[in-house]
Amino acid sequence: MGLLRADEVAHSIFDVDYPRLWASGKRAVIFDLDNTLGERRASKLNPEVRRLLDDLRSRGFRVGVLTNRRWRSVESLVSELGPEFPLVRMAHKPSRRGYATLLGRLEVSAVEAVMIGDRTLTDVFGANRCGIHSIRVSGFSA
Numbered sequence: 001m002g003l004l005r006a007d008e009v010a011h012s013i014f015d016v017d018y019p020r021l022w023a024s025g026k027r028a029v030i031f032d033l034d035n036t037l038g039e040r041r042a043s044k045l046n047p048e049v050r051r052l053l054d055d056l057r058s059r060g061f062r063v064g065v066l067t068n069r070r071w072r073s074v075e076s077l078v079s080e081l082g083p084e085f086p087l088v089r090m091a092h093k094p095s096r097r098g099y100a101t102l103l104g105r106l107e108v109s110a111v112e113a114v115m116i117g118d119r120t121l122t123d124v125f126g127a128n129r130c131g132i133h134s135i136r137v138s139g140f141s142a
């Protein structure tokens with residue numbers, strides 16, 4: 001049961017206390033895509049989201065995206081994000097594999113990372129079983 005419980009909850013990605021996470025030793029933020037970084041099936045980032053991602057980078061965080069979406073539907077987002085924001089698609093969350101791949105690309109260990117997503121059975125469960133601090137958001141709101 002503990003594996004289905006998020007370590008913390010927040011209304012949206014804009015309500016997470018990132019400075020506190022940094023102070024507690026977290027160095028990477030992994031975002032789910034649909035209903036977390038944007039609307040479901042969004043193919044572009046909202047400008048406020050882009051600003052948040054850039055702000056996190058300037059604070060020193062490594063930032064990545066972990067999505068169960070397939071290649072085609074995320075192609076434009078991959079080029080929009082650029083190589084500094086690695087995106088792993090078809091992650092098959094809650095499988096551990098996608099998390100491991102992304103942690104490797106971000107060059108951090110599981111205990112240094114947080115996962116932010118809207119779904120308990122994929123984002124939260126997957127993060128918890130990898131030992132990644134899990135934060136469940138209610139959904140996307142700009």
Ligand SMILES: [Mg+2]
Nearest residue numbers: 032034035118
């Ligand atoms: Mg989602």
